[in-house]
Structures are given as C-alpha cells and as structure tokens.
Amino acid sequence: MIFEKPTPIRDGFGKALLELGEKNPRVVVLTADLSEAIRVHWFAEKYPKRFFQMGIAESDMMGTAAGLAVAGKIPFVTTFAAFATSLAHTPVRVSVAYNQANVKIATSHGGVCVGGDGATHQSIEDIALMRVLPGMTIVVPCDANEAYKATLVAAEYPGPLYLRLGRVATPIFTNGNTSFQIGKAQVLEQGTDLAIIACGAMVGVALEASNRLRQKGIHARVINMHTIKPIDQLAVVKAARECGAIVTIEEHSIIGGLGSAVTELVSEKCPVPVERVGVRDVFGESGEPDEILSKYGLTAQNLVGACRRVLNRLGRGRDV
Amino acid sequence: MIFEKPTPIRDGFGKALLELGEKNPRVVVLTADLSEAIRVHWFAEKYPKRFFQMGIAESDMMGTAAGLAVAGKIPFVTTFAAFATSLAHTPVRVSVAYNQANVKIATSHGGVCVGGDGATHQSIEDIALMRVLPGMTIVVPCDANEAYKATLVAAEYPGPLYLRLGRVATPIFTNGNTSFQIGKAQVLEQGTDLAIIACGAMVGVALEASNRLRQKGIHARVINMHTIKPIDQLAVVKAARECGAIVTIEEHSIIGGLGSAVTELVSEKCPVPVERVGVRDVFGESGEPDEILSKYGLTAQNLVGACRRVLNRLGRGRDV
Amino acid sequence: MQTTGTQGIDIDHIKDMATQIRRDVIRMIVGVGSGHPGGALGAAEIFAVLYGGVLRVNPLNLKDPHRDRFVLSNGHICAAFYSALSLAGFLPREELNTFRRLDSRLQGHPARVKLPDLVETSSGPLGQGFSVANGIALALKLDGSRGRVLCLVGDGEMQEGQVWEAIMTAAQHKLGNLTLIISYNGLQIDGEVRKVKDLMPLKAKFESFGWECAEADGHDVVSLQRAFMASPMVDPTGQEKPRAVIAYTVMGKGVPFMENKAMWHGSCPTPTQAEEALLAIGKAKGFEDYPVLSNRTMSKKKGGRK
Amino acid sequence: MQTTGTQGIDIDHIKDMATQIRRDVIRMIVGVGSGHPGGALGAAEIFAVLYGGVLRVNPLNLKDPHRDRFVLSNGHICAAFYSALSLAGFLPREELNTFRRLDSRLQGHPARVKLPDLVETSSGPLGQGFSVANGIALALKLDGSRGRVLCLVGDGEMQEGQVWEAIMTAAQHKLGNLTLIISYNGLQIDGEVRKVKDLMPLKAKFESFGWECAEADGHDVVSLQRAFMASPMVDPTGQEKPRAVIAYTVMGKGVPFMENKAMWHGSCPTPTQAEEALLAIGKAKGFEDYPVLSNRTMSKKKGGRK
Numbered sequence A, B: 001m002i003f004e005k006p007t008p009i010r011d012g013f014g015k016a017l018l019e020l021g022e023k024n025p026r027v028v029v030l031t032a033d034l035s036e037a038i039r040v041h042w043f044a045e046k047y048p049k050r051f052f053q054m055g056i057a058e059s060d061m062m063g064t065a066a067g068l069a070v071a072g073k074i075p076f077v078t079t080f081a082a083f084a085t086s087l088a089h090t091p092v093r094v095s096v097a098y099n100q101a102n103v104k105i106a107t108s109h110g111g112v113c114v115g116g117d118g119a120t121h122q123s124i125e126d127i128a129l130m131r132v133l134p135g136m137t138i139v140v141p142c143d144a145n146e147a148y149k150a151t152l153v154a155a156e157y158p159g160p161l162y163l164r165l166g167r168v169a170t171p172i173f174t175n176g177n178t179s180f181q182i183g184k185a186q187v188l189e190q191g192t193d194l195a196i197i198a199c200g201a202m203v204g205v206a207l208e209a210s211n212r213l214r215q216k217g218i219h220a221r222v223i224n225m226h227t228i229k230p231i232d233q234l235a236v237v238k239a240a241r242e243c244g245a246i247v248t249i250e251e252h253s254i255i256g257g258l259g260s261a262v263t264e265l266v267s268e269k270c271p272v273p274v275e276r277v278g279v280r281d282v283f284g285e286s287g288e289p290d291e292i293l294s295k296y297g298l299t300a301q302n303l304v305g306a307c308r309r310v311l312n313r314l315g316r317g318r319d320v
Numbered sequence C, D: 001m002q003t004t005g006t007q008g009i010d011i012d013h014i015k016d017m018a019t020q021i022r023r024d025v026i027r028m029i030v031g032v033g034s035g036h037p038g039g040a041l042g043a044a045e046i047f048a049v050l051y052g053g054v055l056r057v058n059p060l061n062l063k064d065p066h067r068d069r070f071v072l073s074n075g076h077i078c079a080a081f082y083s084a085l086s087l088a089g090f091l092p093r094e095e096l097n098t099f100r101r102l103d104s105r106l107q108g109h110p111a112r113v114k115l116p117d118l119v120e121t122s123s124g125p126l127g128q129g130f131s132v133a134n135g136i137a138l139a140l141k142l143d144g145s146r147g148r149v150l151c152l153v154g155d156g157e158m159q160e161g162q163v164w165e166a167i168m169t170a171a172q173h174k175l176g177n178l179t180l181i182i183s184y185n186g187l188q189i190d191g192e193v194r195k196v197k198d199l200m201p202l203k204a205k206f207e208s209f210g211w212e213c214a215e216a217d218g219h220d221v222v223s224l225q226r227a228f229m230a231s232p233m234v235d236p237t238g239q240e241k242p243r244a245v246i247a248y249t250v251m252g253k254g255v256p257f258m259e260n261k262a263m264w265h266g267s268c269p270t271p272t273q274a275e276e277a278l279l280a281i282g283k284a285k286g287f288e289d290y291p292v293l294s295n296r297t298m299s300k301k302k303g304g305r306k
C-alpha cells in the first residue's frame, strides 16, 4: 500500500514518475510552465537532463513529445487537461495519434474540482476530445494508488495514452499492491439490482451512494471503470444483462465521456435503461470543490436520485 | 428549388452567403487561405470590406471572429473541418462557446469524401469535438438546398453554430423552397419496421438502403437529422417507440457524433437496439470518395447489413 | 515632481488609485483563500492609468459605440481588473467580497457571460484574448468608431503561438486603433521567463513584425500614460501601425516579501502575511477599502449578485 | 561554371536529379488526377540537394542511430519527397504510380504509419512537423547522436502560431543540430503571401528570435548545399544556435505556364498541359522516368504494396 490517507490523485503520478526515472532511461518528461501543479517537479529535480521545460506553448510541447517518441523516448507530456486536449488537440491528433507515437499525456484539472479558477480551467470535455481519436487509450484513476500503478503500467503500454489525474485530495479506495490492468474494470461492490459505473473521483461518490442504497435493501454493483477506452465491454454487458439497469457517473460532461461510451455499447449489445450523471452540458464556475459538486449535481444524493429514476423506469423503484 | 442537379453541398452555402451579404450588413466572412475551397470567394469579390483574409492561422481567426461578434457582427468563419474544430478548439471553446459569441463556423472536408488528401484532411471527429461544447448548435445539411436554407437560418439564429458542408457533388433530396427549422428533423420516408437516422451526404445512402429494404417488404422510416445538437428528441424517441430499432449512419466516427447522440437519448428515454454505421474508430486515407466509402463501410449495402443485424436482434431479420 | 499627466490628469490621484488596487488585491485574495497576487500587484499602475483616465469609458453609458474597449488577455490577474472597475464606478465596491466564490460575477478568470458589459471576452487560457481584441478593433474600423482597443497580456503569455498569429494579424490589417500592453515582469509560474523560454529582445521582435514598439516603466504612471495615449505611427504607405507598449513591471510590486518572486504568481498569503502586505502597501488618499461582508451576509461563501 | 559542390558532390548530377524530380511530380499528379504541383516543382533542387548528398542516410541502414533525419512539415508537396526517396533508393521507382491512391503507402500527405522508416512524422495540417523535428533533435542530443535534423516548411505555413512556438523552443534548447529550411516562393493558396499575411522581413524575425539565418537561391544547388552544410554558429555563451535557411524559390519552377501562379498550388494539369510541362522540363541525364503501371496491374487504382 503506497497511500493510505486522502491524497491528490496527481501525487500518485508524480511519485511513480520518480520511480520510472530510475527504472527506465527512455522516460522523459515535458511540461508547459506547470511543473508543480502536475507534480513533475520531483522528476525535474532528480533527472534534469530528461526533463524539458517547454514554456507556455502546449501545441509545440505536444509535437515535441511526438518527436521524442519517434526517436525512441517515452515522453510523459504534462499540463492541465484543457490545455492538452483542447488547445493542443491537433498535435495530439496528427503527431501523436495518427503517428501512433508512444506519448503519454498526463493532466490535472480534468473535471470541475478545480476551485476558484472557474470554467475555463475546468475541463469537462477532455475525455470526449480524446475518445474520438483512433488508437487513443484513456485511463482515469480513482485514487492516488491507482494513479501510481497506472503510471507505471502506462510507461510499458505501447502507443498513445491519456491519463487524467485529479487535483484535490481524494480518499483511497484501491490497494497499492494489487495489479492494475488497462481495459479491465474493477468491481468494487457486488450486486444485481442495478449497476453504477464510475470513474476517477466519482468512484468515492458511487461507493457512498451504494451504501445508502444498501440501507434501503437495494444492492448496486459498483464498477470502477478506470479505463474509458478501450472500455471493458465484458464488464458493461455483464452489468446490463445481470442488473438490467445502469447509472454512470463521471466528473465530465454527460456528452462524449464514460456515459456515452456505456450507452453506445449497451445500445449495440443489450439495451437497458441508463441514466448518466455528469455535468449537464453547461460550463463550470468558480467555487469550492464541494460547493461545485453540489451545484452541478455530482453528489451521492444526486446519484441515489438517478438510481431511483432508473429503477422506476423498470418499475422497481418503490423502495428507494 | 434552387439546385436540382447533384451539387457540392458547400455551393449552397456560398450562394446563401452572397445573398446574406446583400440582406444583412452585419454579416462578415473570415477565411484562412481557403476562400475557394469553402466557397467564400464569391462573397469576397462582392463584399471585400466585410471579408477578412486571415492567412493560415485558424486559432487566431476563430478568436478574431469572436471579437467581431462581441462588437456586433455576425461572422461566418470558414476553413476545413479539422482546422476549425481540432486546431482551433480552444478559441471555439473559450472565445466562442463560453462567451456565447454569435459566431457561425462553416467548414468543408468533414467526413471521408475528401479524395487524395488523406487522413489528416478527413475530419471524422468534428461533430464530436463540437458536440461536447455547451451551447454549440450543430447543423449538417444533406444537400446543397438544405445548406442554402440552413445558412440563411443560421445568420438569424442567435449564438454559436457549427455548419458542416460536404465537398463532393451530392444528389438533391430536399426542396429549396420548403422551410428549414433548426432542431426539427425531417422524415423523408415513413415506416415502422425500423428507423434509419442519417445526416449529411449519408441521407442519400439511407434512401437507397431503404429502397432495397422496401423491395424485401421491410419498411424503414428514414429520418434526415440535419441538426445534431440540439437533437430532435421527439423524432428519435418516437422512432424508438414506433419502430423498436434504429440504425444511424454518418460520415463521421461512430464515437461522439450522431450515433452517440442517439444512443445517449434512447438509453435515457426508450432503450431499443441501435446499430451505428460510421467510420469504425480508424483514421481515413487517400483514394477516390466512392472507393473510400466502400472500404470504410459507408455504402447502402453496409447500411442494409446493419439493418439486418438490428432486426435479427429483435428476431425479425429473417427476410432481409 | 510632476503632478499632472499628459492629459491634465491628477497623477497623485492615479498613484493612490494604484495603491488602493493593491490593497484590494490582497484583501480579495486572502478573503477567499486563493488567487494570483503577483501579476495583479505588478499591474496596479497599468490599471490605475487605464481606468483613471486613459480609457474613454463611462459607467453611465456602457453602450456608447465610440467607447474604448479593454481586453484582459492574461485573465489570471483579474483581481486588479475587478478592483479598478469598482474604483471607476463600474461595479459596487462590496461586490469584491464575492471574488472567486460560487455564483459570483467575479469569476476566478473574467467571464463575459457574467459581466457582458465589462468583460469583452472571457480569458484564462493564455493567448486567447488578444485575437478577440483584434476582432473588436476590426469591427470598430468597419463601423467608423472612434473607440480604441487596449489589450493587456503577460510576458509568459507571449510564449503562446496564437499571440504571434495575432501580432501578424494586427500588422496585416493595419490596426492603428489597437494598443497591446505587455506586463513584462520577467517571471512566470516555473521561474524566470529568460530561463523558461526567453522573449528578449522583445522590442526587436515587434519591430520585425511591423509594429511600433514603445517601452515604459510599468510603475511610473506618467510613463505609462504617455505610452498609452500616443497617436499611432504611420508606415511608408500612410497606413497606421498597431502599437505595443512593453511595460516593465515587478511581480508582487509594493509588497517587499513578494517582489520578484515567482512563487507569488499564484499563492495566497496567510492572514498574517496579508496584514504585513497591507502595512507595506500603505493607505491610499481619497480611496477607501471596500467593506467586508460577513460570511453570513454572503450566505455561505456565495456572491450577493447573480 | 562550377561543377562540384562543397563536399565534392557532382553538381550536374544533382541538377539532373532535380529535373527528374520535376518530371516525376508532373507524371504522378496527372496520373492520379490531383495533387500539389506548384510547391513541389519549386522544391525540386532542395530535395535533390538533400537526397543527392547532404543527408547522411542510407537505404541499407535505415536504423543507423547517427543518420540524419528529414522532416517534411509542408506535407502537401510530398510528390517531390516521394520522388527523391525513390531516386535515392529508398522506394521502388514504380511505386510512384500508387501516389494518392487507395491502399498506397504514398498518401496524399506523408503518413508515418505507412512508411515508418522514411516518414518521421505525418504532416498535412501546416505547422505540425517542425515541433516534431525539434523533439527528434532533442532526443538526438540526449543520445549523443551525430545525426542532424533538417526540416522543410512553406512560407505560408509560417503564419501558423505553432511555428513560432517551435522557433522559440529551438532557440531556448540550443538546437544546433537542427536546420530549418523555408521554401519561400511568396505564394500560398489565396495569392501572394505579402497580401495574405506578410512575413517579411523574415531574416530579421529569425535573428530577433535568437537564430542564425542564411538566405539561399532555392534553385541554385551550390548555394543550397553550402547553406545546408554550414556548421552551426555559437552564441556568446559558447552554445550552438539553430539555423534557418530561407530558400527563395519559384512556385511551379521549370514549367513556364505554372511559374509564379498561385493557382498551381493545388491544381492538376490536363494531360495536354502535362505533356507541355514535361517538354519544358526536359530530360534528366542519368535518370529515367518511372515505368507506368497500367490500371490493370494496379487492380483498379490500388497501390501494389501495403
């Protein structure tokens, strides 16, 4: 177990990077004037020759990373989610994804828990922007331990990969020592009344909602879908078949992210009622993370509400 | 009727723009070294003062358009789909969408019918990239007449709007004189055996597939979903209820576009089997448009196949 | 010592306004517990000069087609912007209490949807605002407006490629009605601009892009005022050139322990440090601190206005 | 008249290679019915000089860690690039028949996935390749490789902001192992670069960004060779500078009716025009036209190799 107390998810990344510096000489790190925010300052200090400060020029940074990859390095390119996935979208598309360059894009500030900086810095689009690119793998760890493991695995995983790391301190749900496999979802709680599929910091919210539901006799299956692409088809289809209803929750727009991936899949394999909990297609705003989560409907209470709605649609919602 | 013979969809846009130049002095046009490709050279010639050549600098062009809008103009900003929606994604997000600036983004080269230029110029992501932005309206006309009408309507429609215009000559399906309403889908053929929902140049493919199905006694409802956002919820839910199965087809990735919008909606309102026909999460390539459509599975035959699959899933596919 | 500026403006009053902006910036940031003091303190004189007389804007005539437009491209320093707006009568003073809080109009980065008459364009992601300023300048020319556009960027911000696209656009379209102000404090988040990604010689760069470029002491209100008010130069063909003013500033200016320290780009002082800062800044003659609204009045950290 | 270059390379042979590139470009484009002849014809000498001796690359040792790397950032002129590759032994000559056709390795814009050993990075969207070239140069320095990186961009391409980000990156990271070649033909799709968005004075721009900058006649192979082979200059601190070579070229060079006409940026000649063009270009001593494969051999417009 690496982390036990609530820790920013990005810290798991920074720590793993430091180990990779030691273990794998091909690993290099780039940042665009945000070393500390994305926790690459530890690596920078220890491995200055393999650390590239690129200034406030995210598009060029992404292209440079592609060049380093083409020449055999394993670059981790780091900045805020909005700047990697929206501002640098074309270099990601052309120089990383289309080239199948071995670039790992790691970001903080995905989602709304950004604090006072407000809408422009809250990326509720990054997963959608990356998911539409062919060949892009997308990993959203739910705690610092998972971020740590995912980072180590990412370095070995061939090809473009997007790693979304939360900014605020998040409780620890996963064990630092168990294995982590890209594309293989983790069932955190068993149940067949309905399935809750969550990613990132929303996994904690899912567990809390599941607890509340359990008190009312509803047994939800809770799935930590840390890999959004390629999504674990088996886990989703199994959940649809066995539970008959799904609720997704993500700190992202309800358009284009985890929720969409799930509805695409069940519509194709096993149509069941799905409710998507996420930011409802509006921009965020300044505020304390907990205030924003409430205002934008990302709390356990909201999730319980969505579970009730989906069960109602099946005629089994009476008791919630 | 404006156009009768097969015409590039972009020509309908260029023609409407010319009329807007006369009718509405607030309309201005920007391009990034692609005047003729996106058919704004007619406007440029007639209204040079309201035409801004921005050079090969799409991000700056998008921000400049936002400034013109903030100051009261109605800018049509034009380039290829990939350069407007991917390269200039952040200015679209921040300066257009978040500002709710009255900017109309009009592009050619959305989809794979681009010809020899290949993958980098074939935008199979643009709809997904725009759909995730709050407040963005997305219109994909199916022929030059619809493009003509949509352009005139867009100029009056308040707020950010994305208009995707095909490059190659496309048969005419819609009447130039009937009214066009953003957000209101058009049922081109009645039927209740299943529904085909199409947009852009794929509407023609849908009609052809529907013909073939009809010969086998299968009556498909064919819906021209020219507005992807806000999608016509009523039309989709009605199709799900009355037909029980849906096939979508679009010249776009099966991720994030029309197909996703439909699966999101039916999963929430009326889960039914859906098959999505589109580019199957791979990059495009050089070739003749018809060769590419075949290779990437966007023909009437492919669509009939998808219809058969979806009917099979309902146990009603025997006859197709 | 000079006390009236080039336009007969009261120089001492502007200096006091800068002092008040500094006080406001510290109080706003410590009040909410986050924000970007360094760049905001360094731009106090720039904002005082702009809203103390240079900008032809009027709180009673927000829609005047001939008004000047101001675009803050380096949105993170908006504490100083909001303070200046409130001191110039565009915002209630007490609204500064809502800075960066839920439901506030004073977002952590300026948001046009929240303040449509005062914020020309939302900023935050660096490099975005300047292009919008160009667009406004183009529209003003088209409409024959006498209004000018003044746009402020940070030095680190100039590492963004879009800034250079916009530099080329302003030159190509002969935007003589546009002035770009660079707050050149030599620092950005990760340290010295010189070491992160050097911009010098910046004046030579602007000139090679067809701009006129002046340099000014960013803390000398007379120097700034002169630079901001100068009429545009014309090129050999008789067409006006856009003008850049490199305003040399000091990050954290006015608060000795913050001066020239990159860590104060975006760190919030402790209450004790804030006390010390306010003491160092001193009092502003003719201005008053905005009144603190208790948390109760603001109903749990929420802004009073929508 | 000089017949051997700075490295003892046979100048006449390189000129003939340029002629053959021009012939290939015309035949490839008219063969498939689309493409970008103007810029490709204008860059014939640049490619001949690069693949005729300047680049230390070897078709028999594609993975040599000390090899030079070439990055084509203005991907639309790739007909000339593919021709040069085939003439230098990196591609079968007859493969040029597959240009821009379904399943071909010779995509309309260079695709790394199709030719991983020859195309360092996919290009097409302008402004992308140069940043990748910088990344490769950084990696070579890290690995102590003797290889250099040469990157070609178009003049219109330099209007992209990312190019200016990359210019700053190369200067900041002292990429003495990088040479940027600008094919300066003064034209882009919508007309004169000067009128679309002027870049002049370009040399002054590079110098103000801390680069060394040379100018060359883009059709004089000796001038080009000298510029490409020069050793990097060092700055006052003893560190190497990146080098830009502005190669003044003529769009459509060698085909009188195409010369200096923006419409030939991306138009395909008719078969009659192509005949006329080949006549004007003339024959290349020591080279041969690639053999035409009949459509039958190519199984309905498809490339022979995967």
Ligand SMILES: Cc1ncc(C[n+]2csc(CCOP(=O)(O)OP(=O)(O)O)c2C)c(N)n1
Binding pocket: A032, A033, A034, A056, A083, A087, C038, C039, C040, C074, C076, C077, C124, C125, C126, C127, C153, C154, C155, C156, C157, C158, C185, C187, C188, C189, C251, C265
């Ligand atoms: C596109 C983009 N990249 C990164 C950031 C994060 N960021 C905010 S301010 C800043 C430093 C800006 O430096 P400068 O413009 O010199 O402002 P100063 O620190 O002097 O206030 C950075 C990197 C951002 N807001 N936008």
Ligand SMILES: Cc1ncc(C[n+]2csc(CCOP(=O)(O)OP(=O)(O)O)c2C)c(N)n1
Binding pocket: B032, B033, B034, B056, B083, B087, D038, D039, D040, D074, D076, D077, D124, D125, D126, D127, D153, D154, D155, D156, D157, D158, D185, D187, D188, D189, D251, D265
């Ligand atoms: C980002 C981007 N914007 C627009 C285009 C379309 N385009 C292709 S080539 C070209 C003109 C390029 O001019 P230049 O670099 O001078 O090349 P030349 O015409 O001289 O060959 C344009 C606008 C593109 N490929 N990429």
Ligand SMILES: [Mg+2]
Binding pocket: C154, C155, C156, C183, C184, C185, C186, C187, C188
């Ligand atoms: Mg600074």
Ligand SMILES: [Mg+2]
Binding pocket: D154, D155, D156, D183, D184, D185, D186, D187, D188
């Ligand atoms: Mg050119």
